[in-house]
Every structure is written in C-alpha cells, then in structure tokens.
Amino acid sequence: MTAASEERCGVDMDRNELVVVTGGGGFIGGHVVSELLARGFGRVRAVDIKPLGRWYQQHDGVENVSADLRDADSCQSAAAGAATIVNLAADMGGMGFIETHKADCMVSVLINTHLLIAARDAGVGTFLFGSSACVYAADKQTDTEVTALREQDAYPAMPEDGYGWEKLFSERMCRHFMEDYGISVRVPRFHNVYGPFGTYDGGREKAPAAVCRKVIQAQLDGSNAIEIWGDGKQTRSFTYIDDTIEGIFRLLESDVSEPINLGSSQLVTINGLVDIVEGIAGVQLDRNYLTSAPQGVRGRNSDNTLILDRLGWAPSISLEDGLAKTYAWIYEQMTSGARDEAALAFQGT
Numbered sequence: 001m002t003a004a005s006e007e008r009c010g011v012d013m014d015r016n017e018l019v020v021v022t023g024g025g026g027f028i029g030g031h032v033v034s035e036l037l038a039r040g041f042g043r044v045r046a047v048d049i050k051p052l053g054r055w056y057q058q059h060d061g062v063e064n065v066s067a068d069l070r071d072a073d074s075c076q077s078a079a080a081g082a083a084t085i086v087n088l089a090a091d092m093g094g095m096g097f098i099e100t101h102k103a104d105c106m107v108s109v110l111i112n113t114h115l116l117i118a119a120r121d122a123g124v125g126t127f128l129f130g131s132s133a134c135v136y137a138a139d140k141q142t143d144t145e146v147t148a149l150r151e152q153d154a155y156p157a158m159p160e161d162g163y164g165w166e167k168l169f170s171e172r173m174c175r176h177f178m179e180d181y182g183i184s185v186r187v188p189r190f191h192n193v194y195g196p197f198g199t200y201d202g203g204r205e206k207a208p209a210a211v212c213r214k215v216i217q218a219q220l221d222g223s224n225a226i227e228i229w230g231d232g233k234q235t236r237s238f239t240y241i242d243d244t245i246e247g248i249f250r251l252l253e254s255d256v257s258e259p260i261n262l263g264s265s266q267l268v269t270i271n272g273l274v275d276i277v278e279g280i281a282g283v284q285l286d287r288n289y290l291t292s293a294p295q296g297v298r299g300r301n302s303d304n305t306l307i308l309d310r311l312g313w314a315p316s317i318s319l320e321d322g323l324a325k326t327y328a329w330i331y332e333q334m335t336s337g338a339r340d341e342a343a344l345a346f347q348g349t
Contacts, residue, residue: 013126013253018043018081022069022115023088024062025055027198028130028190028244032086033059035245047078048089056197070110072117079118084252087115088130090166097204099294102162112170120181128186128252129174131259133300134164135189144235144269146299151189151259151306160296171259178257186251191263191302195241195322196329207273208238208323212330215277218285220334225286229293232271237301239264240322243315247307256310263302264315276320280327 013019019036023029024046033046037059045063052058052066067074069089079085090108091101112129119127136149137158159168174185194208201213214226239262247262268276271287278284304314 013041013084015040016042017083018045019084019086020045020047020078020082021086021088022047022078022111023090023130024048024064025050025052025058025066026088027056027195028193028241028248029086029088030055030057030197031195031241031245032088032248033057033062035249037061039249045078045082047074056199069115070107072114075111075114075118076121079115079122079124082119082122082124084126084128085115085119085124086128086130086248086252087112089115090130099162099296105163106166109166109169112173116173116177116183119183120177124183126184126186126252127174127177128188128248129170131171131187131189132160132164132167133189133191133261133263133302134160135168135171135259136164136300138297141297141300144233144299146235146267146301148265148267148301148303149261150303151261154259185257186254187257187259188248188251188262189259190239190244191261191300192236192238193241193244194238195326198241198326200330200333206238207236207270208326209330211270211274211277212323212327213334215274215281215283215285216327216331216334219281219283224283225288226274227288227290228270228274229290230270230295231289231291232274232287233269234295234297235267235269235299235301236273237264237267238273238319238322239302239315240317240319240325242322243317247311247313247315250311250313254311260307260310261302261304262307262315263304264317264319265302265304266319267299267301268319273319273323276323277327280324 021029021032024033025048036044047065049068089111091104135154140153177183178185199205200209308314
C-alpha cells in the first residue's frame with residue numbers, strides 16, 4: 001500500500017450510519033449482524049441469496065434483503081447509502097465442497113467485483129472483504145509439522161485451486177480499489193471458523209462441525225464408529241466464532257489495510273480433533289479412515305505475529321472450549337428435530 005493510502009485508512013464507526021453485511025444470512029454474517037445490534041448500531045442491512053426462512057440467523061430491527069449479489073444491479077441496491085460494507089458473501093463450504101465445486105467458488109469473484117464497484121459509486125468509506133487461509137501457497141503446506149503461515153506466504157501465488165484463487169484475486173482488487181478510489185479496505189484471512197449457528201450437515205460443513213455430528217450420530221444410531229477423511233494425521237488450526245467476530249470489529253476500528261491472519265494458532269491433527277470431541281461426548285469410537293476423500297493441504301496454521309503487533313490482540317479461545325459449545329448446539333439441533341437449513345446454504349460465510 002502507498003503511504004497516502006495508509007493515511008486514509010482510519011475509521012471511526014458511527015453507530016448511526018448504515019452498515020451493510022453481505023452474506024448476512026450465513027454463518028459468520030449472522031453473528032456479525034448480531035454483534036452490530038449488541039454494540040448499538042441502529043442501521044443495519046443484511047443481504048443474502050437464501051430465502052429469509054433459510055437464513056442461519058434472522059434479526060428484528062434489521063433490513064433483511066434476499067438478493068443474488070452476483071448481479072451488478074443487486075450490488076448497487078445493497079450498497080446504496082452505506083458507510084461500511086462487510087462483504088462475507090461467497091459460494092463456499094468445507095473441503096468436501098470446495099474441492100468438488102471449483103467453478104462455483106470462482107464465480108464468487110462476481111460478488112466482490114460488482115460490490116466494490118457499487119461501493120465506489122455509493123461513496124462507501126470502509127469495505128471489509130472476508131478472505132481465507134486458502135490463499136496460502138500450497139508448497140508451504142506439505143508437512144503436518146507446518147511452519148505457521150505468515151501473511152507474505154501467499155506469494156509467489158499458489159493458492160487452493162478454485163476457492164483460494166478467487167480469494168487471492170479479490171484481495172488484490174480490494175487493494176487497487178483503495179489505491180485508485182480511496183476506499184478504506186480491511187482484509188481478514190479467516191482460518192477454519194466454527195461454532196453454533198453454522199452448517200453441520202449436507203456437504204458444506206467444515207471439520208469441527210462434521211466431527212461433532214458424526215460423534216453424535218454414532219451415539220444415536222449405536223454404530224459406535226466414525227469415518228475420518230484422510231489418515232487423520234493432517235494438521236489444522238480452527239477458530240471459534242466469538243474470536244472471529246471480535247477480530248472483525250477490532251480490524252474495522254483499526255487502520256490496518258493489508259491482508260491479515262484472523263485465526264487461532266492452536267495446531268491440532270484431525271485425530272486430535274476427534275479425541276477432543278470424543279472426550280466431550282464421553283465416548284471412544286472405532287475409527288474408519290477414508291483416504292480417498294478430499295483432504296486439502298497436509299498442514300496449515302496461523303502465524304499471529306502481525307495481528308498481535310497491529311491490533312495488540314489475537315484469537316485465544318481454546319479448541320476445547322469452543323468445541324464444547326459447538327457440540328452442545330449441534331446435539332440440540334440433532335435431538336430436537338430441528339432441520340439443518342444451513343445444509344441448503346449458498347452465499348454466506
């Protein structure tokens with residue numbers, strides 16, 4: 001970023017100005033809307049492609065709009081009058097989805113493209129784009145004992161095919177819209193966000209929710225067995241939703257315009273993830289390894305040096321604590337007869 005661009009990045013969020021959350025009917029988006037209301041923001045517009053009845057969360061006192069943001073006119077309408085846009089809209093899911101829907105994931109570039117143009121035209125002051133750790137170069141993630149990824153490790157570019165390329169390209173678009181048009185951008189790179197009010201079934205779920213569901217199902221149907229994708233030795237870090245939301249708001253209120261990791265640095269194997277959930281459930285299951293299933297990179301972790309330096313904060317909620325809350329919520333959904341509408345979800349991280 002240029003020095004002139006950096007000087008434009010400070011933002012004082014006025015609780016009376018309009019904040020637009022795209023992907024507002026999705027997992028992270030629903031929590032962002034909830035937090036905006038809790039912090040006293042009086043004008044919030046939530047936009048998502050899903051019909052209102054299928055939103056993960058729907059809040060009173062919010063302008064809730066069902067619209068397809070791949071369409072340029074829908075983006076112009078969404079951005080009208082906004083001071084801040086939090087763009088979390090994307091066609092995405094866990095590894096089982098993004099490895100088999102590369103074209104669908106790439107088409108999400110239309111959302112960020114049209115929304116940045118709409119933000120420019122509407123005079124929006126601040127634009128946050130929800131990026132992903134999938135932007136990181138694959139050759140830096142080939143070992144389970146992975147060195148935690150620093151922000152500069154996204155280049156030379158070799159991101160996750162499909163989804164990762166869309167995110168990395170959109171990051172660059174944000175940068176150039178700031179440089180050319182003065183929009184103040186924020187670009188958190190999310191690392192495997194999980195928690196209540198997220199999808200846990202249907203093919204788009206991520207590993208923490210999938211493991212919780214499988215452990216619960218094994219108890220309910222008496223199979224006492226769990227299927228694990230890969231050999232279970234692959235490593236990841238997983239970020240609880242409360243830490244993610246706190247990081248988003250700290251970033252919005254900062255002057256940090258470059259991409260920044262927003263993820264836990266607690267590294268765990270998939271086998272270790274299963275161990276934790278089994279401990280929460282008080283069971284020990286037989287493990288069946290499906291090595292032909294999508295697995296992604298061999299190891300990935302978040303280096304939080306930059307976020308600690310720039311924000312004086314980093315995610316700190318342990319995987320054990322976050323999984324306990326997530327497990328309890330999924331258990332309630334599965335045993336109360338509630339349907340996982342998130343399984344039908346599209347457009348909303």
